[in-house]
Amino acid sequence: MSSRKLSNFLSPEELRARLEAETEPRITFSFYRYANIAEPELFRNECYLRWSELDVFGRVYVATEGINGQVSVPASKFDSFKAALYSVDFMKGMRLNIAIEAEAESFLKLKIKVRPKIVADGLNDDTFDVTKRGRHLTALEVNKLLDQKDTIVVDMRNHYESEVGYFEGAIRPDITNFRDLLPVVEEMLEDKKEQNIVMYCTGGIRCEKASAYYLHRGFENVAMVDGGIIEYARQCEALGLESKYLGKNFVFDERLGERISEHVVSHCHQCGNPSDRQLDCANEACHILFVQCEACAEKFEDCCSTQCKDFIQLPEEEQRKLKITTLFNGQKFGKALRASMVRAGEAELK
Numbered sequence: 001m002s003s004r005k006l007s008n009f010l011s012p013e014e015l016r017a018r019l020e021a022e023t024e025p026r027i028t029f030s031f032y033r034y035a036n037i038a039e040p041e042l043f044r045n046e047c048y049l050r051w052s053e054l055d056v057f058g059r060v061y062v063a064t065e066g067i068n069g070q071v072s073v074p075a076s077k078f079d080s081f082k083a084a085l086y087s088v089d090f091m092k093g094m095r096l097n098i099a100i101e102a103e104a105e106s107f108l109k110l111k112i113k114v115r116p117k118i119v120a121d122g123l124n125d126d127t128f129d130v131t132k133r134g135r136h137l138t139a140l141e142v143n144k145l146l147d148q149k150d151t152i153v154v155d156m157r158n159h160y161e162s163e164v165g166y167f168e169g170a171i172r173p174d175i176t177n178f179r180d181l182l183p184v185v186e187e188m189l190e191d192k193k194e195q196n197i198v199m200y201c202t203g204g205i206r207c208e209k210a211s212a213y214y215l216h217r218g219f220e221n222v223a224m225v226d227g228g229i230i231e232y233a234r235q236c237e238a239l240g241l242e243s244k245y246l247g248k249n250f251v252f253d254e255r256l257g258e259r260i261s262e263h264v265v266s267h268c269h270q271c272g273n274p275s276d277r278q279l280d281c282a283n284e285a286c287h288i289l290f291v292q293c294e295a296c297a298e299k300f301e302d303c304c305s306t307q308c309k310d311f312i313q314l315p316e317e318e319q320r321k322l323k324i325t326t327l328f329n330g331q332k333f334g335k336a337l338r339a340s341m342v343r344a345g346e347a348e349l350k
Contacts, residue, residue, distance in 0.1 A: 022074070026072040027072065029096045029097055030069060030203045031091075032203065033067055034131075034208065037063070038064070040062045041114050044113075047060070051112075061119075065118060097234075098234065100259070100260065121210075122179035131212070135222070136223070136224060137224065138235060139235035140241060142198065143242065143244055145223070152192060152195055152196065152197045153167050153168075154185055154189075154198070154200075155173070157206070162250075166245070166265065171185075193219045194220050200224065200228060202229055203230050204228040247266070269290045273293050273295075275293035275294075278291055281303050281304040281330060285328055304330075307329075
């Protein structure tokens with residue numbers, strides 16, 4: 001089988017042009033299912049061939065423990081793709097979390113990767129039963145529990161996700177990845193094992209594993225927002241419920257976020273004014289994810305600092321030479337930029 005049939009070799013420019021040339025709206029959604037996949041590489045290849053024919057774009061992870069995907073599909077092919085998913089026994093009836101901004105441009109191509117796990121959690125699954133998960137809560141049940149004073153609500157996402165949106169009163173640990181978040185949350189709640197604990201994440205997959213782990217560790221009343229923020233927002237809109245989620249829901253695609261409420265809960269990392277406009281620094285050598293208002297975007301040309309703004313003005317040959325010896329913000333801090341490390345005013349990291 002040709003490797004070209006199992007991967008996309010178009011350049012980013014060609015991919016962008018292809019998407020912009022489309023006239024049909026796309027539906028963006030996510031899905032996951034824990035299951036036993038004996039031959040994940042074979043399963044991956046079968047999915048790629050079949051889904052490519054339906055013009056599916058997105059990012060999908062396959063492992064021996066299951067599948068986790070975020071994709072977009074032309075509206076006219078949505079039912080065909082759904083049928084293709086449900087034709088696989090372990091995915092039959094699987095929830096498809098339709099994005100709030102379902103017709104937005106979200107992905108440029110289809111990428112399906114085989115990984116050790118569908119979510120990097122650092123846990124030894126042999127030590128506990130991952131199927132004994134926390135109770136699933138509807139949006140109405142979530143709101144009722146959050147109205148109770150003794151309820152603890154925990155954001156199980158990375159801090160750059162929770163910076164732009166969160167449930168009222170949520171504990172939001174300043175952690176960059178899920179693997180490190182699990183033990184931190186356990187330590188924070190060590191003396192609260194009998195209280196009601198409600199966890200949430202983007203679409204529910206991280207809470208599936210986390211809730212099972214915490215029940216194994218002795219927590220008695222662990223629940224999770226069923227379907228995550230995406231499904232919660234959908235139910236609130238459908239039922240006319242008050243949304244207790246404030247701001248944006250961070251998403252891992254070209255959009256970076258979709259608005260759940262009109263609240264702006266974060267601030268520009270450069271001037272400190274209210275803003276939840278997240279973007280990657282325009283300097284590809286930095287590429288750090290940060291929050292920037294429109295005024296600072298114009299001033300810094302979508303860069304996180306004067307250093308990066310000045311760098312991208314240089315000729316490409318000079319940029320290539322300087323990349324070897326220059327340290328940018330993204331190289332210092334990885335994916336997340338801590339607002340506490342940025343002065344109000346022009347962004348210059350110490």
